[in-house]
Amino acid sequence: MQRKTHKQSLPWHIIITMLLITSFITFGVFAWVYLVPNYEEIRVYSLDEVTTIFDHEKLEEIDVQIIDGTPYLSYTIMKELFDPYLHWDEGNQLLIMTTETQVIELKTEQLTAFFNSEPVDLEVPVRLIEETPYLPLEFFASYYSIKPRYVESTNTLIIESIGIPVQKGRVNVEEALVRLDAHIKEPIVARLNTNAEVDIIGQKGNWYQVQTREGIFGFVNKSDIQLAGIQMHKAAEEARHVPWKPLGGKINLTWEHVHRATPNPADIPLMPGVNVISPTWFYLKDADGNVSGSKASIDYVDWAHDQGIHVWALYDNQFDPDLTGEFLRNPEARKRSIRQLLGYAELYKLDGINIDFENVYYEDKDYLTQYVRELTPYLREQGLVVSIDVTILSSSPNWSMVYDRVAYADTVDYVMVMTYDEHWGSSPVAGSVASLPWVERGLQGVLQQVPKDKLILGVPFYTRVWKEEAQAVGSIKVSSRAVSMQLAWNIIEENNATVTFDDKAMQYYAEYFDGNDRYRIWLETVESMEERVKLVRKYDLAGIASWRRGFELPEIWETIQTFLEKQPKELVLED
Incomplete structure (x- = not known):
C-alpha cells in the first residue's frame, strides 16, 4: 500500500522577510532615482569660443573677438543685431554710423573719430581682422541702448538692453546649486554663494530658471532664492528731435x-493757406559732389518770410542715373555736397531742404539711403526741416523700387508721396494724370511703410492734353503735352469740347476732334482738388504738397485751405 505525500509550504516568517527585502530594494532604487541628489558637475561654456548672450538668449554663430579684454563684434553682426543702417566703405576703410543728429565716421586702426566732421579721441579703434571690420562694442553701446559685459572666467559676452525690466533674485542659503534642468538628478552647472544675484527668466514647477552673473543658464530650487524686485538699466535722458509743423494745423x-531765374515776388499772387514753399534751386552738378545754387534768391526768401511762409529749397540729381551712381559711391563727394548745401542754407536763410532724387539705378539703392542718412543730421544741426520726395509703390526699379521708404521714414522729417503721372508724358495709352481711385490705392500702399504723421500727399496742378492719331496700319499713335488748369479750360472753350464726368477717374473729362485726330483731357478742377484734400483728412496725413505754383486756378488755394482747416465733423469722407 502506497503512502501519500504532502507538499510543505514556506513558513510565514520567511515570506514576510522576503517581502521586506523586496520593499527595501524597491525603496532604495526609488530613493536613488528620485530622492538622492546628483552631485556630478559639468561645464556648459567653452573657453575656446566666446559665448554670446543677448537679453537672456544664447546667440549662435556670433563673430566675436576679445582684444585686451575688450569685446569686438564684426560689422555684419552689428548691422544684423543693432543697426541696419551701419555703412562700411571698403575702398576707404571707413565705417559710418548715423543718428538723428550725428554722422560718426571711424577709420580702421585710428584713435580719432569724426562727429559731424569734428575730431573726437577714441580709447579703442575699429579693427580690421582678415579683411573683416570689427567694432568695439563699448563705444557703440550708448547709441544702441545696450549694456555689454565680458566675463573672462566663463569666456562669455553678456549684452543687456537698456529699459527692459528684469526680475532679480538673491540666494538665501549658504550654497545654492544651479542644475542643468529642473530636477535634483540633473548635473550641477554652477554653485552660488549666499547673496549671489541671479536673473529669473522663468519657472518650472518648484524651480526657477535663472541666468547667473557669469552667464550660466540653469535651474535653482525656489526655496533657495528670494525675489529681489524688478530692475532695469536706465538710459541717459536724451531729447528727441521733433520736426516743425504749423501750429495746430497741417x-x-x-x-x-x-x-x-526765380520769379519776382511782386508778380506772385496771394496764396491763402500756403505755409511752405519749395523753390527748385539746387541740383547736383557733377559726380564730385558740387551743388549748383545759382538760381537761389535772398529777396524771394525775405518775401516768403514776410508772408509767414517757410522756404524748403528743393535739391535734385538732374534725374541722371549715371551721374548719381558715381556720386553716391564716393564718400568724399557726398561730404562735399553736404558742406555746400549747408553753406547755401545759411546764406539764403532757408528753413528746410527737400530732397528730390529721381531715376536712380536700383543697384544704388543702399547708397542713396546712406546719403540721406548722412545728409539729414547735418541739416538738422543747422535747424533745417528735412523732407524727401518718393513715388508710389510700383515695379519700376529706377523710379520706385530704389526708394527705401521705411528707412526714409526713420530718418527724415517728412516724406512727400508724388501721387501723379499715373499716365506719364510718353504713355502709350491716354488717361488721367492722377485718377482718384489710383491715388488712394497708391497712398494706402505707402502708408504701409511711412507713418501718417510723416507723410505728405503730393498732388498735381497740371493735366495733359492727349492726342490720338489713327495710323495707316490700324494702330493709334498717342502723344501728350502738360498744361495748366487754366490752359486746359482755354483749349476746351476754343474747340467747343464736350465735358462729361468720368465715374472711374472721379474727374471731369473733355473730348474733341480735329479732323481724324481725337483730343482728350482729364481735368483738374476745384472738385477734384477737394477730393484729394479729403484724403489728407481721411488718413490724417501731415499735409499736402502741390506741383506746381502757377499752374493752379486762383480759387484752388481757398479750396485747399478750407478742407485742410475744417474740423473732422464738418467733412464728409467717403469710404
Whole structure:
C-alpha cells in the first residue's frame, strides 16, 4: 500500500522577510532615482569660443573677438543685431554710423573719430581682422541702448538692453546649486554663494530658471532664492528731435518751379493757406559732389518770410542715373555736397531742404539711403526741416523700387508721396494724370511703410492734353503735352469740347476732334482738388504738397485751405 505525500509550504516568517527585502530594494532604487541628489558637475561654456548672450538668449554663430579684454563684434553682426543702417566703405576703410543728429565716421586702426566732421579721441579703434571690420562694442553701446559685459572666467559676452525690466533674485542659503534642468538628478552647472544675484527668466514647477552673473543658464530650487524686485538699466535722458509743423494745423506746401531765374515776388499772387514753399534751386552738378545754387534768391526768401511762409529749397540729381551712381559711391563727394548745401542754407536763410532724387539705378539703392542718412543730421544741426520726395509703390526699379521708404521714414522729417503721372508724358495709352481711385490705392500702399504723421500727399496742378492719331496700319499713335488748369479750360472753350464726368477717374473729362485726330483731357478742377484734400483728412496725413505754383486756378488755394482747416465733423469722407 502506497503512502501519500504532502507538499510543505514556506513558513510565514520567511515570506514576510522576503517581502521586506523586496520593499527595501524597491525603496532604495526609488530613493536613488528620485530622492538622492546628483552631485556630478559639468561645464556648459567653452573657453575656446566666446559665448554670446543677448537679453537672456544664447546667440549662435556670433563673430566675436576679445582684444585686451575688450569685446569686438564684426560689422555684419552689428548691422544684423543693432543697426541696419551701419555703412562700411571698403575702398576707404571707413565705417559710418548715423543718428538723428550725428554722422560718426571711424577709420580702421585710428584713435580719432569724426562727429559731424569734428575730431573726437577714441580709447579703442575699429579693427580690421582678415579683411573683416570689427567694432568695439563699448563705444557703440550708448547709441544702441545696450549694456555689454565680458566675463573672462566663463569666456562669455553678456549684452543687456537698456529699459527692459528684469526680475532679480538673491540666494538665501549658504550654497545654492544651479542644475542643468529642473530636477535634483540633473548635473550641477554652477554653485552660488549666499547673496549671489541671479536673473529669473522663468519657472518650472518648484524651480526657477535663472541666468547667473557669469552667464550660466540653469535651474535653482525656489526655496533657495528670494525675489529681489524688478530692475532695469536706465538710459541717459536724451531729447528727441521733433520736426516743425504749423501750429495746430497741417503743412500746405507748393513747389516753385524755377527754370532759369526765380520769379519776382511782386508778380506772385496771394496764396491763402500756403505755409511752405519749395523753390527748385539746387541740383547736383557733377559726380564730385558740387551743388549748383545759382538760381537761389535772398529777396524771394525775405518775401516768403514776410508772408509767414517757410522756404524748403528743393535739391535734385538732374534725374541722371549715371551721374548719381558715381556720386553716391564716393564718400568724399557726398561730404562735399553736404558742406555746400549747408553753406547755401545759411546764406539764403532757408528753413528746410527737400530732397528730390529721381531715376536712380536700383543697384544704388543702399547708397542713396546712406546719403540721406548722412545728409539729414547735418541739416538738422543747422535747424533745417528735412523732407524727401518718393513715388508710389510700383515695379519700376529706377523710379520706385530704389526708394527705401521705411528707412526714409526713420530718418527724415517728412516724406512727400508724388501721387501723379499715373499716365506719364510718353504713355502709350491716354488717361488721367492722377485718377482718384489710383491715388488712394497708391497712398494706402505707402502708408504701409511711412507713418501718417510723416507723410505728405503730393498732388498735381497740371493735366495733359492727349492726342490720338489713327495710323495707316490700324494702330493709334498717342502723344501728350502738360498744361495748366487754366490752359486746359482755354483749349476746351476754343474747340467747343464736350465735358462729361468720368465715374472711374472721379474727374471731369473733355473730348474733341480735329479732323481724324481725337483730343482728350482729364481735368483738374476745384472738385477734384477737394477730393484729394479729403484724403489728407481721411488718413490724417501731415499735409499736402502741390506741383506746381502757377499752374493752379486762383480759387484752388481757398479750396485747399478750407478742407485742410475744417474740423473732422464738418467733412464728409467717403469710404
